Amino acid sequence: MEEEIYMKKPKGFMVKGKKKRVCKLKKSLYGFKKSPRMLYQKFDTFIWGLGFTKIKADHDVCFKLIGDRVIYLVLYVDDMLLVGNDKEIIEDLKTQLSSKFDMKDIGATNYILGMEIKQDRAKRKLWLNQRRYVYCRDLICRIVN
Numbered sequence: 001m002e003e004e005i006y007m008k009k010p011k012g013f014m015v016k017g018k019k020k021r022v023c024k025l026k027k028s029l030y031g032f033k034k035s036p037r038m039l040y041q042k043f044d045t046f047i048w049g050l051g052f053t054k055i056k057a058d059h060d061v062c063f064k065l066i067g068d069r070v071i072y073l074v075l076y077v078d079d080m081l082l083v084g085n086d087k088e089i090i091e092d093l094k095t096q097l098s099s100k101f102d103m104k105d106i107g108a109t110n111y112i113l114g115m116e117i118k119q120d121r122a123k124r125k126l127w128l129n130q131r132r133y134v135y136c137r138d139l140i141c142r143i144v145n
Helices: 035-049 087-100
Strands: 061-066 069-076 079-084 115-120 125-129 133-136 139-142
Touching: 069 087, 079 087
Parallel strands: none
Antiparallel strands: 061 069, 069 079, 115 125, 133 139
């Protein structure tokens, strides 16, 4: 964190003779107003250090070229999608990310941000659709199952 931030001690956390002391935060707490920004800055610095480049159209999408191999990283709040043409570089990136951040690998993606993803690896084909959304004049209506 850039600033020094102090908080009241949690209930039950009392040290004899030091009743009026407070706690100094060493890192951002979940739910803290600046937590998302602090995490994004940390993540951004880490990704830049790995040689990724942000695309101009969307700053939450970045890529890295390694010869004829490419990997894309899409970040949305606390969800991440990794797409590449070589499984080894994807696994390497996951290892690097998990060494720096608490992560949970949920495996191949079937659905993210309102988009359904289907793939046929053998035929090297990928389908994207948003069949859960229907267009009603100028409005987008969500179909509830």
